[in-house]
Each structure stands twice: as C-alpha cells, then as structure tokens.
Amino acid sequence: MVSSPFETPKERVNTCPEVADEIKQTTCYMCACRCGINVYLKDGKVRYLEGNPDHPVNKGVLCAKGSAGIMQHYSPARLSKPLLRVGERGSGEFREIEWEEALELAVEWLGEVRRSDPRKLAFFTGRDQSQSLTGWWAMQFGTPNFAAHGGFCSVNMAAAGLYTIGGSFWEFGEPDWDHTRYFMLFGVAEDHDSNPIKAGLGRMKTRGQAKFVSVNPVKTGYSAIADEWIGLRPGTDGLFVLALVHELLKAEKIDWDFLGRYTNATWLVIDNPGGADDGLFARNAEGAALLWDGARQRPVPSGDITAKAAVVGRYNLPDGRVAVPAFELLARRYLDASYAPEAVAGRVGISAATIKRIAAELAEAAFEKEVVLDIPWTDWSGRRHEKMIGRPVSMHAMRGISAHSNGFHTCRAIHLLQVLLGSIDCPGGFGYKAPFPKLIPPSPLPAGKNPAPERPLPGMPLGFPLGPEDLLVDGAGRPTRIDKAYSWEFPLAAHGLMHMVIHNAWAGDPYPVDVLMMYMANMGWNSAMNVQGTLKYLTDKDPETGDYKIPKIIYSDAYYSEMVPYADLILPDTTYLERWDCISLLDRPISSAHGPGDAIRQPVVQPDRDVRPFQDVLIDLAGRLKLPTFVYLDGEPKYPGGYPDYIANHERMPGIGPLAGWRGPEGRQQGTGSPNPDQLQRYIENGCFWTHRLSPDQFYFKHANKSYLAYAKSMGWVPSEEPITLQLYSEILQKFRLAARGHGPVQPPDSERRRVETYFDPLPFWYAPFEEAAVDDGDFALHAVTQRPMQMYHSWGSQNAWLRQITARNRLYVHPETAARHGLKDDDWVWVISHHGRVKGQVRLMQGVNPSTVWTWNAIGKRRGAWGLDADAPESNKGFLLNHIISELLPQREGGHRYANSDPVTGQAAWYDLRVRLERCTPEEAGTTEPLLAPLKAPAPRGLNLDGKLRYGADLKDPAPPSEDRAGSTFAEWIGNRHEVAATVPGVADGKGNVKRPAGDGEGA
Amino acid sequence: MTSLPRDPGPVKLGLVIDLDICVGCHACAVNCKEWNTSGHSAPLTDSDPYGAEPSGVWFNRVHTFEVVSEDGDSRTVHFPKSCLHCEAAPCVTVCPTGASYKREEDGIVLVNAEACIGCKLCSWACPYGAREYDADAGVMKKCTLCVDKIYNENLDPRSRVPACVSTCPAGARHFGDLGDSDSEVSLLVAARGGYELMPEQGCQPVNRYLPPRPKQPAGDGGAAALQPAAADAAPPGLLARWVDRMLSR
Amino acid sequence: MHPARSVILFTTASGAGYGLLAWLGLLAALDLLPAWRWLGVAAFVLGLGLVVAGLLASTFHLGHPERAWRALSQWRSSWLSREGVAAVVTFLPVGVFAFSWVVVGQNSGAAALVGLLASLCSLATVICTAMIYASLRTIRAWASRWTLPGYIVLTALSGGVLLLALLRLWDLPLASGFGWAVLALLALAAAVKLLYWRDIAAERSGSTAESATGLGEHGRVRLLEAPHSESNYLMQEMGFRIARKHAARLRRLVLLLGFLAPFLLIALGQALPGIPALLAALASLPLVGFGLVVERWLFFAEAKHVVTLYYGESRA
C-alpha cells in the first residue's frame, strides 16, 4: 500500500471475481410461488441465490424472501435431531433420540390406530406442497381425517370457482396481463403468485393501456400503484359486485353470445314451489339439461347447437311441468332495487356514483375495446372461428374475499360478473392454468364415510360433493370427520377445516382421536384462531385418566416454531435447499395460462444435522406400516429410495405419476407414459422444471376449445372432450337446499335446516359476515384485518437475520379520523378488543385506509423463545399477533350451539370478519404487547451469529486482485419490462433485461 | 485523487427507478444485501442479528411515503434508495484519506476499505443517507453499483447487471449510462420526465426517479354511468324486452 | 446530529489550547510578555497539553485510529485533511517558539516572529476545524455564516481566560489590560452565539420531504414506513433529536454560566486586583469550560441533517 501520507492510495478493484465453484438449479421455497433459482455455491456454502431467467414462473426475478434464502438456510432455529418430549407439553423439555427410535415409536402409535380405528389418526398438513403424496398416504392409511391448510386459507376461492367456472383464482388462474384493458383486483396484498402478479402489474402499467382498480380497504403494495382505489368496508364486496351486475343487466351490457354458448344461463329451471324438483334443471331421459328452443318452440338438449335458446319466459315441458331459463331467475334477482347502487352505497362505503362509473367503465372496456386476435380456432362442436375475440376485463381475488364468512357467495358473485362480461378465458380476460378448467365440480367425491381397520379408503379423503348423498355424515346426520368437513355444517368443505381440528379433538366432538400428526403448520401460534385456547386444548388433560385429551401428537417442522414444544414426537425436516420435492400437476403445479408445467427441488447442499425430509419419512413409515401401494405384495417397500424414488416411479393411474415431463421409457412422452428411470435427471438438465406451451389455437376458450379439450383429455385432466359449461345457476347448491326443505333420502338434522336452506342459494347473494351480525355494532364498530408483508412468509420470516431487520415489529394502522375519535396519535399503545379477547399494539396513523378499518401485518408478532430469537426481540415484546383475539367459534347462537367461525358453505375460516374496538393504553400499560405468554424453553440456537455479529460472506469474497487477462466485459444496459418500454419509448430495443432481441411473444420473451 | 476526477469520462453509470410501478416489495434491498455481503465490500455486517436491536449494513433501503393532498386524498408511494453516484459527490471531496473516490471510467463512487479510517465525515456530507458505516469493520461501505457484477466475465451475460435491478419483480429498475443522452435509460428518463432528488443540495446525482404517472382518468373517456336499455328499467320492462331474444349455442 | 463525546472534547480542548498558543505568540510579538521560564513552561504545557489531548480524543471516534496518518493526504479538497495538516504544521513554530522561550529564555525579536507564525498556524487550524462543519450543506445549522466566527471567537475566549489566569498567577501588569480584552471577548462570544442561534432559527428555504422525494406536486409527503422497523446507523448518527424546550434551557445555561457568570467574576477581578482577581480568574475557568462544552453539545444536538427527511422529518 501507500507509503507517503500525501499520496492518494489507488484501489485496484477486481471487477471479475470468482463467485462460485458451481451453480446448481432448484426451486425456491421461501413461499408457495415456486420460482426457479440458481444457487451459487462456494466452498460448500451458499454464495448467492438468483432467479433463473429461463424459469416460467419468475423469469429471473427473485422477491425479498427468495433473496433471503441464505439466512433461512442457516437459521438459528433449525432443528437438528428427532425429539421426544420428556417434560409436560409446552415445557419444551425434550430428549434427543435416534431416527430409528423415532420411526419405531411412530409406527407403534400409528399401527395401533390403524388396526383399531383409522379415524383416530388426524393427519393435517400446513404449507404442504406435496399434498398428492400426503393425501395418498392418508387414503392408504385409511383415515378420512386428512386435509392441508386450505380450509383456513382460501377454500372459498377454490370451491366457488370450481363449482362455478371449473377453475379458480388463487394460483390456478391468471389475468391475461398482456391484453387486458381493465384489471380489477379484489382483496389481494400479495398472494401465492407473488412474482408473477408483480411482473404482470409492472408490464401492464408500463404498457399503459389498461386501467387498474384495486378493491381493498387498505392502500399499500399493489393497491398503491392502482389507478383507482376502492377502499370499501370489509365484507361488503358481494354487495359492491352485485350492484355492478345490477347496472350491467339494467343497461344490457352483457355478452349474450358468451352466455348462450358457454354457460347454463339458458338451461331450464323447473318451477315447482314445494316440489322435490323445484329449482333443478329440466333434463331429458339421458340426463342432459334442456333449454327452450324458441325457433322450434320446444325443449331441446343443451348440447344441440342448432337451438335458438330463450333467455326468459315460462315454458311448459312435455311432462306438464313448468320451467324458466336460469337467466330469468338471475335477472329478476339482480335487477331488484335492493341491488341498486343507491341501495348498497351506504353499507359498502362507496358512493353510488362511483359504483355506477365503475360499471360503465367495465362495460366500455369489455364491449368497446374488445381484443381481436387473428388466431383461428375450433370450438367443441367443431365449428371453426376465424378470430379469437376477447372482452379485455380481467379480475383477480383472494383472501380479502375468501377470509369472510360470506366469501363463497362473494367469490361466486365475482365469477358471475366475469361471466356476464364474457371475460372468462378469453383474450384480455381471466385465464385458466392447466390442469384447469375441469369438470364442474371436478371429480372425485370425498371418500371415507365408513373407514375400516387396516383398509385403505376407496378414494382420496378430499373431493367435491355433488349433493347431499355425498356428505360424510352418519345415519343421524352427524359429522364423520374430526373437522366436520362435508357435514351439514360445512357441506362443501373441499379443503377440510384445519382450524377446527385441535378444538374438536380436544372436545371429542364428534369423537376423540388418538394421534394427531401435523406437518408444517404453526398451529400453536399464527395459524391458530384463539391462540391461548388452542394451547389449552393441546395441554388439557382428562381428569380421570390424567392423560392428555389429545393423547399423542407427532409434528414435523424444520425450525423451532411456537408449535414444536407442544408436540410429543418431533420429526425434524431439512431446509428447502437440502431435499427433493415435487411440484406436481396432481397438486399445485407451476402451469400458466399458456400451458402446463411442473417442477422439482433437488438437494443442492447436504444437511449438517441429523434431519430427514418429511416426505422420505412418510414413505419410510408407509413401508413399515405396510400401507398398500407403498409396499409390494410380499411387504417389501416399493420406494426404498425415498421421495425421489416415489416421484419418478409412483403411478396414480397407469401412466400418470407425480411428474408429467419426460415420461415413458425413452422419456419422450408428456403427461402420460410409463415411469422413466432418469426422469429426475432430465428435470435437472432442464433447470428443474418442465413446461409445455399450448399451440396458439389452444390459448383461449379452453372450456370449449376442441383442440385444447382433446389435449386435456390426453393428459388425463378431463374425462371427455365435452365442453365445460359455466354454472351461473348452481343446481348442486339447490339440491342441498331441497334436502333442507325436506326432500330426498339424505336430509339435514332439523337444527341445520334453516342454515342450509339459507346459504345454499343457487345464485350468489350477500349477507352480513357472521361476526358482524352477531356482535353489537356499537361495541365493536371497527373491522380489523391483516395483510401479508411482501418480504415475510407467515411466521418463517422472523428467524431470518435479513428479513427481520425490515419488519421486526408490527403496528396497528389507523385512519387519522378514527384515531382522532379515540384520542390516538402516532406511537400510542392501544388495546384492540374483540368479543373474544384483547391484544395490545402500537399505533401508526395512515390516510390510505378505510376509516372503519384498522389493520396490521400478519404473523410478525412472535412468542418469546421461539425462532432462535432472543427473549427481548421486538417481535415478541413490541410486535403483536391479532390471532389472540380471533375466535375459532362464533358467539353462541340460540340453543347454545357455537358454530365454527367459518363460511357456512365451505367451512373457510373467517379471519377477516373480526370486529373490534380500540382503547387507549394508560401510560403504565404502554411499551410492551399483551398477552405476553411465558417464554418457550429455547434450545441452543444454531446459525452463524458470532459475538453478536453476523459477518456472512466475509470468507466467500474472492481475495484475488484484478487479473490482467480478465479486464472485465463492457456493461450492458438493462431495461426493466424492456418489451413494454420498447413499445412506448422510441429508441429502446425490444427484448428482455439486458438482452436486446425481438421479443418472442407478449411476455417480453 | 479524492478530489473528483479532474476530467471525468463520458460514462455515468446509474440507476433509474420507476416509482409508478414500485410495489415496495424490498426484493431489491435484500438481493443487494445478498450479493454484496460476499462481494467487493464483504461482509455487510449485521449486529445483534437475532436480538433486541438488529441493525445491519444495507446498500439499498425501501421507504414508504404517504402523499396527502389538500382534499385528503392520498397516494402511497414506495421509495427505494441507494447511492446516486453523484457527479459532484460531497462524500468524495470531504474525505481526508482518499478512501472515498469516484471512478473516472464509469463514475461509480466507491470506498477503498484499505484506506478508510472510519471518520464518518462522508456520511455527514451525503444528503441521501447512502453511506453505511460498518462499525465492526471500522470502515464506511456503500452501494458499489455492483462493480463486481456488471463487468464480471465469470457470470452469465444476463447476470452482469446490478443485483437490485435484475431481481426487481415489477421491472421498476433500470441500469445504464446516463452520461449518454442517446442511451436507452436516458431516452426512458426523457420520455417519462425522470428527475433527480434534492437538486438544491448541488450534488448532481446520476440516478433518476420516474414519477408516479397520473392515474388513468376515471372512466377514461367513458360515460359516468350506463343508460338503462329499456324505458322501464325494472325487471318487467327488461324481461319483456328479452322475451324474443334467442341465443345460439 | 449525534453529539459524540470525543468530538466535543476534541474541539473544545484543542480550541482552548490553540487559543492560548495564539495569544502567547501574538502578545510576545507585541513584546507584552516577559520571557520568564516558568511562565513559559506553564503556558506551553497547558496549551500543547490541551491541543494534544484534543487531537488524541479526536482519533477515538475513528474506526481505524492506526490509519489516522492517512488523513493528511487530501489537503487539496478536504477540510478535515487540511485541519490535520495544519495541526501537524503548527507544532513546528510552536515547538521552536517554546524552545527559545523556555530553554533559551528569549521570546522577542526573531523568536517573536516565530511566535507570531505559531499563533497564525493555531488560528489556521481552528479555521479548518470550523470549516469542516461550515462546509457541510447537508446540515443547515452548520452551514450558517456564524459558524466560523463562532469557532474563532470561542477559541480566542477559551485561550484568553486561560492566559488571564496565568497572568494573574504571575501577577503581571498586563493582566488588568488583558482582563478588559477577555471581558470584551465574553461579550462578543455571547453576541456571536445569539446571532448564530437567531440565524439557524430563521426558516431559510432548506430541503423538505417534498424535495427529498420529488413527490411534492401530489401533496404533503409524510413517512408511512421506514425501511427498517428498528434503528440503523443513519438514524443513530444523524437522527438525533432534541426538544425545543430542552435546547432553550441549555442555551440559557451557556449564556449565564458560560458567559455572564465569568464576565461578572472577571469584572470583579478588574475592580479588586491581587488575590481576589486571581481567584476570580481561576473560578471563571471551569465556568467557561463548562459553558463551551454545553455550547458544543448543542452545536451538534441542534443540527438537523437532511437525511432525516427520509425518516420522518418534513424540513431540514
């Protein structure tokens, strides 16, 4: 270095350091978006995680969570060995045991249950991306008591969509970002399609052709960049949307052709008040629904393409019955003055003028800006269409809709709106992602009405009932599942009710269980409603026997979460960089509207701890338990190689397995084909994913597109090439209603009749969310909701040294006027009080929030001792968890019965129904959150934290000085959304990022 | 020479950030940290990483502002900020050691960790809060514009770009030569009315911000409300109107 | 700005030291000081002691004190560097001057010229120190045109009271005359500080949250969420805030204890020569010292950095 103090030292910068010994590819799991990542490995450590530019999901980008994967992988909270509880539950007293002991113990517990009464195993998984395995495992075990987290997540979206349009929002469909002219986003802060939504919004706004309207009580994130913010009152979207429908019908701004061709709007509904067939579709002998052919003046099967179908009128059927086209019922309902903007404005908190204007804008976008693509295609009936004509109005919705007890009908209302505008799977509209669209509803039916010892179930535990006879209830109409899914209380609970399992198991209602096995769900904290109650259920003992009410709890987690200390046997999992995984078309794939895709994870680093991937463990257990399909007839395990072995070789049906790519002996087949021994290798060579791009004539109208339907059938997604007719009017819902009215063999117990009759309306309607209806408006005048922080994934983020610096505590955001009414200012502490309890938090004023709503970031509040954090971490002392005041049960109804705090149709947990009031804390109370539960006994933290400093990377930097032979390339300019910018800024070349080339397609190549 | 380059080259590398589409996801901030913690200024030390006062070295931070107009209408604006690689960088001229310097070849402002005495004066001189003191290392650190990435021949060409830029899910970040008025970023800045922060501070920052676009006009030309299709907009009227409407399949 | 102890100590101590040295050189040049050895010893030990102590203190807040020598290199552009150079250079004339006074017993004639040089260097050093602050646009309070005069006057003052004490100790005739000078300096110091405070209170158009974000045309800009929920270096270093009330109280303290009290004491000394005057001079030392430390603390605490505009402040 320099000698003279007056000489300026010149730095020699190495612009070409060696950054990796090796770059491996796999799939991110910092959230459920499943982006492809390039993992830079140096000295066996993870040097850098980068988005895989060739990956269909993220196309090279990585969100904050994904970018922080290194700190997740080296988290101080990582579990390191199987644990057996030695102290009381919750004490955190464990004994480290060997895997063999752990597995034998599990086999002993599970074997006993399977031999006596398989129902006594409740197997529930949380953020499970291997549901096709876990569900299959439960089926072979023979317990109906299986579900993943969908029941408290967004089953309302799934069910409403699958029972209406054969697809759904969530991550199973997407807006046609590149053609849409009007985009409406309902109740989304982040969602699963984390990066694709950001990318789509970025491209859409950069092109500047579309208007973006965000319907959300809070103006952050996506809503912050919306052209218009509709800050309505939580729980009122149904009213808002149906008022839009009212306006569109009144002005006849609806897509008649679309309704006639693709929906059941013209199907004849029998009008026979009091009759067993009232409200059902008129069908012919073959069971085909009928419509009225105005030309021939007689009913014809809906499949008759020569028909000229009537949309209104009363018609006499040959058998003397009277029927009305579904459209007339629909029109009569929504044209009613009660749905007029003026009538709903007050409740919704949005002016009638605004509602009317939005309706006008929708109509304008749909009918005056139609998108015409010169792509000839052939519909299901063989008719060729020269162009693809789209109504460029797209919509997306998620938990702001689903997490309410009226979410199912609200979501159906949104689909109704889309359908009336003809914007389903058309250019510029909402697009299905493979394997959707499916039959409405998809097969199969839920299985497990009468499980028997040592018998697998006849089918998968979760499915889609077609009517009352498919419910899982006993002769007396009582639930046969521990979570009461598919019972009269929650007939269409297609994802189960994970949020009720612990309560019900504790209460022995409908019956006690012996083993509760959970995977990847922090039920002891942020995924529990009523946290303290849940902890009580987990630790409560039977006074007689002195045993726990829930005798045995097996739990697989990778980290020391709040749930771990409450289990008896802990099966420590690996981190996502240490294991195989499979993101399958049988579960939640990575498809786009342009074609199917699936993916894998491969281990890129070896565990430095005695941990095993849960899927391996599950398969091992299946072998030891000799579960059918996991062992050969001689009892030898079928998948000695564990999960990778299963992924490559398991066949669900002949030719159909977890992965669709490179099937068949030579790996030349897609979708179907015999197992291919080096399938996984082929995936790895391709960046750990497989996609198939549909041909342009298959891009749209998939529900009625001959070429697409043929392809879908060949892939095993649909049983036939029949078109999928969108169900505006739901006959299935009507069947439940008829049962409630006393018709048919399977009827609800009297206590449920009114509820079923009310909520199984064949047409979408709005009702006040249950908590709102139950509590006194004066006492609890405010709504309280949460939002996902984009940089945090539920509870995982806080163990992450980088992410927690961004949000180590959460505030309660309050509108200035509301704050003024309560005498609150910034930084004040307040009690947030619900009918169930109270929690303490610190206030931040915010203009961009509906004045009747307060909100906070989800799952930032932590329990002391968890997650490898110090006991004085802000997360557990300043941050707060709203779940403390959300009850899993509704206030008592007449008769004392307390329903689950759920949607009456699907059982979806109604998190956002929460009503609260605020009380300013006294100076003494200010400063820390409450309830402040006793600290958990924390194990010795792992991780890289030395003397209070984290110096990650110090030893990974290339120490070499700049080398002469590597001068460094010249820089290349990078333009974000280059394709769209090129279209709007002359002089900018088309392409992507720093690669200038004509974009291959609308996605900017 | 810690005085600014006497004859700065024509190249002025910098970032252009589009506030119209930034959703405030923090990806740029975290990916920056992730790359740079093993990069030119490694490590980006975090103190008390799992404790009561976590605080680390970040080269890029995302703020969120609310802009409230007279009528109480508000805008939420997410605002990422890193070093703006100023042309008249005070962080350079105040530096007593020459550790803080601006590269002639591309205008990148760097800190020479070998020479820095950790006097922090540059952080006082920077109006934008872009200097990050690493107390553990006793030296000042800052955004390097990924100088060890943008030219790095060991990387796939598509990766030779600042980490914060390539990772931005919304595509809100751009990188290029703002010294060349015909460069793509310059054209973009011109087209979108890109601006510099606190010109009154006289630092002549190179980075530019693209302002939030005017919101799409309500109705954008369309009617304020739809006209009923029938004189009698109540069900009877409309239904009557639809009696002889037949839909083909 | 965060008032770092080391910096406050440095600027006040070395300021006093340079002040004393400057006076010695100046007065010697005017042939007003006898070249008595012990007076010299006392004066130079005191002056150089304070300077050295200050310079050492200033290195404490460095991340790499062992590299401090590097700070000399950038005198072309950096006031901090210039200060370093000036400080080092000052030692030469001061050293020679001290030598000829204490050892040779000669402080007039040629020696006086060296002394004059020493006092000019001392002054230069102090000016550099002041300019470090005065040249920072990011901190409006420091960019004030009264920052430099403030430093100079307070240096003269602190050095002055020290010298006065010595003069009284050796009971030199100059004492009373110099007493009047110190009184004038006290008055001047108070005036300059008052002007400084008025100046920084004046709402000159600085930067605002609107100009910091460029979002002004959409309305008033307020921070909704900081980038990190906990504090960070920038906030610890530059986010220091002090309540108006508290500041006002401290200002009064400076004026009363730091300036007025010593003024009265020394005025009293002027009236009653001999022991009382000596005691008065000695007693005024801690008062002025305390006053200056508080003044320097305020100088930092009251200075708002523009970066705070990104962390919740609306103007700076």
Ligand SMILES: Nc1nc2c(c(=O)[nH]1)N[C@H]1C(S)=C(S)[C@@H](COP(=O)(O)OP(=O)(O)OC[C@H]3O[C@@H](n4cnc5c(=O)[nH]c(N)nc54)[C@H](O)[C@@H]3O)O[C@H]1N2
């Ligand atoms: N970064 C990150 N991404 C995630 C997750 C995460 O934890 N972090 N979690 C994943 C999971 S499990 C899920 S389920 C998805 C959920 O993704 P989102 O659906 O985005 O879930 P939330 O963050 O709950 O957003 C709900 C939004 O609805 C708004 N809202 C509340 N009530 C209403 C209402 O009545 N009407 C309307 N219109 N809006 C309302 C809230 O203000 C909030 O903005 O995100 C997934 N993606």
Ligand SMILES: Nc1nc2c(c(=O)[nH]1)N[C@H]1C(S)=C(S)[C@@H](COP(=O)(O)OP(=O)(O)OC[C@H]3O[C@@H](n4cnc5c(=O)[nH]c(N)nc54)[C@H](O)[C@@H]3O)O[C@H]1N2
């Ligand atoms: N107030 C409020 N509560 C909510 C919500 C809300 O919006 N507001 N959202 C609800 C919704 S939609 C959902 S989906 C739930 C989500 O809540 P959870 O399903 O509980 O999801 P996480 O909090 O991510 O916890 C999952 C558990 O998986 C563990 N885990 C992480 N990685 C691995 C791994 O690789 N292997 C294993 N075996 N375990 C791992 C974590 O340590 C954690 O204990 O929260 C629900 N709770």
Ligand code: SF4
């Ligand atoms: S969205 Fe982020 S966290 Fe989720 S998979 Fe993609 S990169 Fe990973």
Ligand code: SF4
């Ligand atoms: S990554 Fe892009 S969208 Fe996210 S905060 Fe940074 S600039 Fe904004």
Ligand code: SF4
């Ligand atoms: S932003 Fe700050 S650190 Fe960067 S060049 Fe400008 S003054 Fe220096």
Ligand code: SF4
């Ligand atoms: S901290 Fe380092 S870089 Fe900054 S001014 Fe001091 S020596 Fe220069």
Ligand code: SF4
């Ligand atoms: S350019 Fe590089 S160093 Fe600078 S903010 Fe972006 S990622 Fe960080």
Ligand SMILES: [Mo]
């Ligand atoms: Mo979820």
